[in-house]
């Protein structure tokens with residue numbers, strides 16, 4: 001991180017390259033100034049090195065580890081964790097895992113200080129008043145950027161995914177431990193890389209972008225385009241080439257979209273995950289060419305995309321998009337409803353995706369997305 005990048009985020013970014021347990025333990029002491037801080041670890045059970053790390057620090061500090069994390073955290077899971085651990089009164093909430101784990105940690109940290117049903121906060125019936133506990137996030141995937149953002153995504157009792165934005169959700173510390181990403185399997189490496197890429201792109205075609213966020217996002221989009229295939233190859237061969245760089249790039253993309261929000265790709269991606277449980281990154285990759293082409297119709301966006309293309313050694317943004325689509329297909333990510341295993345009538349699909357027009361993320365998109373555009377996108381993918 002250079003100075004310009006670090007001032008974008010109020011999350012302090014710390015790297016742990018070696019001796020991950022010792023260094024992480026020191027970070028836990030440093031954040032609270034207590035010799036034995038009481039930590040509630042929320043850890044993705046699928047990442048054994050993360051579980052070991054949390055258990056070792058817990059042994060030294062008498063802290064607690066929760067590993068019952070689920071993908072797409074829902075209201076009842078958050079309420080249950082808060083109920084179970086309220087009496088522990090932790091000083092630190094430390095989420096170690098992918099986006100779902102970090103989002104769970106963010107909500108739990110907040111709800112420990114705010115009485116009520118999380119569903120009420122999710123729908124705006126109640127507002128958050130404070131967060132007194134230290135929130136630390138450690139990603140085990142290289143994609144969501146949740147470790148540096150003020151956003152969280154939660155499923156309500158109707159099964160709808162809701163994006164929550166609050167400065168209280170922004171972690172105090174992002175502790176990056178690249179070695180936790182070294183064993184990510186190919187499918188997750190692919191999906192999360194596309195999530196990170198689309199975060200950078202959605203800054204470029206965002207109504208909230210400005211010259212500063214653009215500079216950061218152009219650089220990061222170029223960086224990710226250059227690294228993602230190497231990281232994917234490493235997931236196939238068991239090497240670690242490109243992993244550290246991919247983690248840093250995903251965090252930087254998070255810093256960029258934390259300032260602007262996301263846009264049409266993310267709005268369109270939500271029904272794919274809600275209705276057919278497509279992983280978030282795969283759902284973003286699904287719409288990349290449609291939303292890219294739509295926004296490249298705006299001359300300002302086209303100029304930005306051409307700059308990404310030029311940095312990455314491509315003739316223009318059309319050639320760059322072609323390359324990205326080849327990478328998507330090499331990574332076995334679906335590009336049509338059929339490839340995604342989705343069987344539905346075109347009219348029904350249209351109705352489902354039409355609802356995304358009310359999503360605030362869609363309103364961030366610099367080129368207006370109309371019902372006609374939705375119809376064209378759905379038709380192109382049937």
Ligand SMILES: [Fe+2]
Pocket residue numbers: 144195199266280284
């Ligand atoms: Fe995303």
